Structures are given as C-alpha cells and as structure tokens.
C-alpha cells in the first residue's frame with residue numbers, strides 16, 4: 001500500500017548542524033498529521049525534503065508513492081505547500097497572487113474556484129489589495145488558497161499559525177478540518193503545543209529527532225508521572241527554590257503557575273509544602289493535575 005507520505009530513515013545536516021536524525025514515519029490518507037516542536041527542531045527541513053526543495057543526505061521519502069529525489073516532477077504537481085514565510089508575492093494583489101499560482105499549474109482560479117471557495121471567499125472582498133498590506137490572518141488565508149488552487153492531494157503547511165492572532169488561529173484549524181473532510185491529507189507543523197489536540201496524530205520533534213508519534217490522547221495516556229501545579233505568592237523565586245529541592249525531577253513555568261514532578265515514587269506534597277514554606281513562600285497551592293501535550297513534551301526531552 002502507498003501511504004500519502006512515507007519517510008524512511010531520513011537524515012539531513014547543514015555542515016555541522018544535524019537538522020534531522022534518522023526520521024521514519026508514515027501518514028495515512030486523509031489524516032491531519034501534526035509535526036510539533038520548538039524553533040530549530042527540524043520541521044521546515046523535513047517539509048522542504050518532502051516537497052522536493054531539499055535532498056536528504058540519507059534515507060528515502062515518498063509522497064503518494066513517488067520518490068522525493070528522482071520523481072520530484074510528479075510530486076510537485078500533486079502537493080500544496082505553504083512555507084513558513086515569503087510564500088506570497090507582497091507586491092501583487094490578492095487576485096494577482098491567486099492567478100499567478102493557478103497559472104504555474106496550468107489551471108485557472110475560475111476552474112478550481114470550488115476548491116478554495118470556503119477560504120478564498122473570505123478575502124475576495126479585498127482582492128485588489130496588495131498581499132503585503134493584508135493582516136496576518138488574511139495573508140494566511142490567501143497563502144492557503146494559493147496552495148490549494150491546483151487541487152493537491154497532500155498539503156504541507158509549515159507553521160501556518162505562527163504570528164497569527166488567536167481568533168485567526170482558531171478559524172484556520174476549522175478550515176483544516178473542512179479540508180480534511182474533502183479527503184486531503186494534511187501535514188501541518190507548529191510550535192504551539194496546544195494545537196496538538198486538533199490533529200489526528202502528532203509527531204513530537206526536538207533537535208532533529210522524533211520523540212513520540214501517537215494520537216494526542218495516546219501521548220497523554222502514556223504519561224506516567226504525578227504532575228502538580230504549584231503556585232505561591234513569590235512566583236519569581238520559586239523556580240530557583242524548586243531547583244534546590246532534593247526531590248525535584250522537573251519544574252517549569254506554565255502560564256501563571258509552575259508544573260512540578262518529583263523524583264519520589266510516591267510524591268509527598270506535604271513535604272514539598274513544608275519545604276516551600278521554609279523558603280519563605282506563603283499561600284502555597286499544590287494541586288495534582290492532568291498533563292497536556294506540553295507536559296508530555298517536557299517529560300520526553
């Protein structure tokens with residue numbers, strides 16, 4: 001069986017920087033698959049290999065059964081790619097960008113309007129505006145419309161929601177759900193861990209290595225530690241105090257609190273409470289909580 005995307009032992013270095021180390025995974029047809037990791041994890045490098053802009057040093061990768069190295073022409077016809085930046089011509093209008101991308105693939109906006117209608121109709125009222133003058137959310141909609149105009153079967157979206165406001169981010173994920181319903185396979189990368197839950201499956205990537213691949217529920221289900229949310233009235237000092245605590249396994253900022261795990265097999269939160277009070281913390285709150293994907297990421301690092 002041909003997976004829409006299959007990657008086998010792919011590695012890639014830029015001189016001394018190892019951007020990808022022995023990456024292998026497959027993506028199923030119609031799946032919304034997230035590549036989740038911080039800046040510099042290797043997400044863009046992986047996407048650039050899959051859309052045939054970069055060759056792997058080692059290993060093989062296939063898109064719809066075509067080899068990314070020697071069948072790149074076939075792949076370029078069937079994939080849609082939204083790079084992290086600079087995918088639009090800033091000096092062309094909305095409409096001109098669309099016409100340009102359609103013409104590269106020897107089609108017209110009119111012919112494939114039905115594919116992009118849901119998304120493009122939202123920016124069409126501004127079709128004479130230069131792409132460079134659009135808001136972040138509108139640029140993102142235009143870039144997605146341009147990536148879709150030639151009816152690709154696999155979409156690669158590299159950090160489409162980075163630098164976009166919260167409302168536009170939510171709308172964007174809703175658009176992806178609708179595209180998925182049309183049967184398009186979607187690979188999307190993001191540094192935002194809270195977006196993991198919107199994917200069917202995710203790969204957690206760090207320093208060019210995949211740490212885990214599973215459904216968001218599966219990743220959370222594999223978390224075995226007792227996780228605590230800790231708050232005191234001296235939040236500035238707490239990280240250093242927790243680092244000095246003999247039983248601290250991990251302690252990291254999470255919103256307005258600290259997430260803490262203990263080296264003890266049966267963590268003793270009363271002992272932690274006494275320790276923090278001894279360090280001068282008042283109003284100490286320690287609550288055991290359920291992890292989310294970010295906690296799983298921290299545990300895997």
Ligand code: ADP
Nearest residue numbers: 014017018019038039040041042043044045046
């Ligand atoms: P991400 O998309 O997750 O931010 P990248 O794939 O862009 O990660 O980068 C992975 C690593 O490779 C980083 O350490 C980055 O600095 C390095 N890198 C990326 N592109 C280049 C390049 N053209 N030349 C040298 N190093 C690069």
